[in-house]
Amino acid sequence: MNTAAALPILIPLVLMIIMIINRSDTLARWTGVAGSLLLLACSVYLFATVRHSGILTLQAGGWRAPFGITLVIDLFSGLMLMAGSVILVAVSVFSVRFIREDCCNNRFYVFFFSLAMGLNGSFITGDLFNLFVWFEVLLLSSFVLITYGSTPQQLKGGVKYLALNLLGSLFFLAGTGLFYGETGTLNMARLAELLREGEYSASLNVSAILIFVAFGIKGAVFPFHFWLPASYHTPNITITSLFAGLLSKVGVYAMIRVFTLLFMHDQVFWQHLFLVVAGLTMVIGGMAATAQYETRRVLSYHIISQIGYMVMGLGIYTPLGIAGALFFMIHNMLAKTAAFMVAGLIRRVKGSYELMEIGGLYRERPLLAVLFIVPAFALAGVPPLSGFFAKFILIKAGLEDGHYWITAMAVFTAMLTLFSMIKIWNEAFLKKTPGNHPGINPPVRLNWIDLFPPAFLGSLSILMGLFAGPVFRFALEAARVLTNVSPYIESVIYGLSP
């Protein structure tokens, strides 16, 4: 029993209440930063505890596992908690100056922290239905954030985002309900135990497919990805970078969690499905990005293409493949958020997101160029940055297990990514400023608060590349826990530490 396991949910809740009561904008901003730092400290502490003493469980109200509400933190959740809090810290610093463009400042932080609560909740829950509830918390706050400025563009994007994601939630709920009807419990550990013991009828596949579609919609996997490019370029850039780092990754997290723990009774079918879907997601996202000429849209399509890599890791389904997926998720959260932040800074300096209208930044703002090149090359997979090792692990796993097609596609998509990153680089940084778009006069000064978050994330990405060994070891340990589920089951249901 460890009450500390509830802290990732309780801290955002307390901060949310503070933000509802508080009226002062300045206080809200700095409380936001301080709160995110607190959350980061807490998740680092939890990760250290999990690594030191095994899986951490909390049975709410002392009700034993299959009956009560369970919170479970294993290495995978711990890693995700840490990566998520790093993004939250960076975005909270970034929002100090950027959110001012829109109205009602401290309302932003209410939803910022309710988003954090939903995020952490879905990372640490040990119960399928609670996963649904936390998803809804996350989703509702993201609905509010995406339509935050109420411009026509945002409302239009918001309606599309809302429509598909609401359907996804209902699919999830229906799948969960049918699953309960079939098995009589929703505790994930108990379900894993049941599903490994006995034969289950074909109706289990119905709920498996429903849940797969639901997570596919959340994660923007290929046939369900349309909402993402339609809505991500509309809100304030702070909100876009928050979403880019966190939202779709929660879908992938849930997919990895559920499909390693529960639905492995028909492994061949699922593996094939995941690999096909992953390949299509990668290539289609990457190709669509090459046709775009707006920084945020290029980056949005890249989110889709990179979700494909994570699903590929799950589809390979060896410890190495899953470790690759985890490594890729963490790398992608850092690099993607940083890339979006730099896009916001470019807009601030040049007044536009359209690549056709900007240029000459390399000469004018060399620092910004450095800040862009780090996440861009990390995304494209240039050594020694984090993206290189992420792709390397995945490709190695694919080759070892004999999935040559998907590996070839992964390499091909890496080329596509490099192509679009070079496109942004050429158009925004190298090319001369187009004569008819002189930009903003007088020139905007960027101060350290603007530059710090992308620099912070970029340097983390470099560190992750330089110290790829230790990070990979964590990921591999987490993946071993995922592929060999008996310690998870034992520590949740029987309260044993492995």
Next chain:
Amino acid sequence: MEVILAILVGILFTAGVYLLLRRSIVKFIIGFIFISNATNLLVFMASGLLAGAPAFIRDEGGEKIIMADPVPQALVLTAIVIGLGITAFTLALKYRFFQVTGTDDLDQLKRTDQ
């Protein structure tokens, strides 16, 4: 009883999907409410129905009592609460959308993605 409810769920899903595919946002919201209620009924039915059996019982001292499964009821209650919040949000969004764009037509949305 289950057959009737199953048919009802089917009808609600059909009507909901039909409404979701219409162009008006109001119809979209009504369609969403239909589908959400159909899903709630589905979850409620998933563990079987016992007509008249209570989910909460007193301890009657060793007697065997037929008892309905409380878990789906709890799940449905939670789902209804979430549905309430989402419906309120979609209505507010619709209101705002109409104020800003002056239209109820989803076909006007085409331009945010190409």
Next chain:
Amino acid sequence: MNSVILQIAEKYIRWLLLFFALTALLRGHHFPGGGFIAGLLAGLAVVFRSLAYSEEKVFRDFPVRPVTLLSAGLIMILLSFLPAWLTNRPFMTGVWVKPVLPLAGELKLGTPLVFDTGIFLSVTGVILLFLFSLKIPEKWK
């Protein structure tokens, strides 16, 4: 709407609804009922009043801001976690005290009641927020 019949009826139905809400809140832990239902009923009382008169009048006369209700409810929910935490029991365990009153017999009081009251307040606040922000968005800000 300005109907005298509705306004007279509202006077009585309001108390009926509030009483019903209180009953649902208090019996909630072991019987059907609970904070959410009670909150909806209390919210309904206000909605009904706004039907009989107008949203502006209800909003003007209402003693507290809905956001205050909401945050008070959330704080109560947080407070209900404290006793279990301080007495080193598992997270969210119900802690009960059972004082014996002279005439009424044993009275069961516990953190679930605090929790439920918190839910009640926040649900009422949310219903009022829905009502005011959808019906009178310009006055409400």
